[in-house]
Amino acid sequence: MSPTIKVLLAEDQSMVREALAALLGLEDDIEVVAQVARGDEVLQAAREHDIDVALLDIEMPGATGIEAAALLHKELPAVKLVVLTTFGRPGYLRSAMESGADAFLVKDAPAAQLAQAVRKVLAGERVIDPTLAAAALAEGANPLTDREREVLRAAEDGSTNAELAAALHLSQGTVRNYLSTAIQKLTARNRAEAVRIAREKGWL
Amino acid sequence: MSPTIKVLLAEDQSMVREALAALLGLEDDIEVVAQVARGDEVLQAAREHDIDVALLDIEMPGATGIEAAALLHKELPAVKLVVLTTFGRPGYLRSAMESGADAFLVKDAPAAQLAQAVRKVLAGERVIDPTLAAAALAEGANPLTDREREVLRAAEDGSTNAELAAALHLSQGTVRNYLSTAIQKLTARNRAEAVRIAREKGWL
DNA sequence: ACTGCCGGATGACAGATGTCATACGACGGC
DNA sequence: GCCGTCGTATGACATCTGTCATCCGGCAGT
Secondary structure (H helix, E strand, O other): OOOOOOEEEEOOHHHHHHHHHHHOOOOOOOEEEEEOOOHHHHHHHHHHHHHOOOEEOOOOOOOOHHHHHHHHHHHHHOOOOEEOOOOOOOOOOOOOOOOOOOOEEEOOOOOOOHHHHHHHHHHOOOOOHHHHHHHHHHHHHOOOOOOHHHHHHEEOOOOEOHHHHHHHHOHHHHHHHHHHHHHHHOOOOOOOHHHHHHHHHHHO | OOEOOOOEOOOHHHHHHHHHHHHHOOOOOOOEEEEEEEHHHHHHHHHHOOEEEEEOOOOOOOOOOOHHHHHHHHHHHHHEEEEEEEEOHHHHHHHHHOOOOOEEHHHHHHOHHHHHHHHHHHHHEEEOHHHHHHHHHHHHOOOOOOHHHHHHHHHHHOHHHHHHHHHHOOOHHHHHHHEEEEEEHOOOOOOHHHHEEEEHHHOO
């Protein structure tokens, strides 16, 4: 048999991380050689451990799994990348693929697919949920400009225009303009709905 | 040795659920005898399987783990209840305990605590993160009335006052009154922030 | 019986928000 | 060189939101 596949596991919730490690540990040909709980620890751990595959959760402190994927892809292009997420947001899939991911799995897929995906990416295959892929293609690209995204993100917590203006060094009018165009691009009724829609699509 | 502890596992994300099952499967004295993915399937599964402990995630479709815990506690009081959640919201802890839970774990606790908790509740102990317990006691009870909560929940998606009024069969003015008092009780600047705060505390 | 709270409502007012027209400099493509 | 887009800004306007005072009926405590 070929040597075991060495995997780096990045996921912030210890219980889930260790449970996934236990799951992968049941497979004879897979070995979890490193675990990290933060996105910004991925690169260093990957450098230290000579891994074949990195399994990256998206929602992590420090840096998202997608950001970590982009860094890994540039520095260690031989490492295969499996992105794992709770939320099947089409925008996530799109940016994961753009960051060099080889597989994209949602956590409510059957557990068996995890080990499968690890083996497949190592064999050069790409693994993507076809339903999600269709959704990602159907909805088109993110229509928001950088600034619009920034302002929306800042508005998420319920800040007022005045606060947003101060935080982003803009005039209040400009803040309102950006929010207004964002609201229209997303066909929302107000900023709150705009934020919700953008989040849902993975555009923030 | 005593017979193995029979566990029911309720968690909607298959990958996480099966991973947790794998984790518990590593323990000699614990056996996962049933798995469900929805809150409203917990009770029936518990009736069918003669279990010692139910492990319930809070965020599930059908019914929350807390609702499931309340039902189980009433129907099968002998079954010990471990509530598991992604979010360490003090309000969750409070309502979980009120629903008869014996343990409350957050998913970013070390994996070892899971099996530990299962054994402890069976021995009659209660397992609660002391930090969370302090937070739950410190913040006091949910100050919102039923209606205020309802209106806040309905406002979450960015609906306007007019839409809220129509959906809840209230006048627009009443909707605004409820939101206004909720905003003040939560010391928020507007409805968006009020929703965020209430969510954070587990009051919705 | 009285008090207080909840659900529900109205009206008035101030301030926040969303829209639109318009403007200008920078930059990229053609 | 011209056009489109982006970032930034202003001013004006209409509407939405948040606040407050005030009212009513019902119901739980005391």
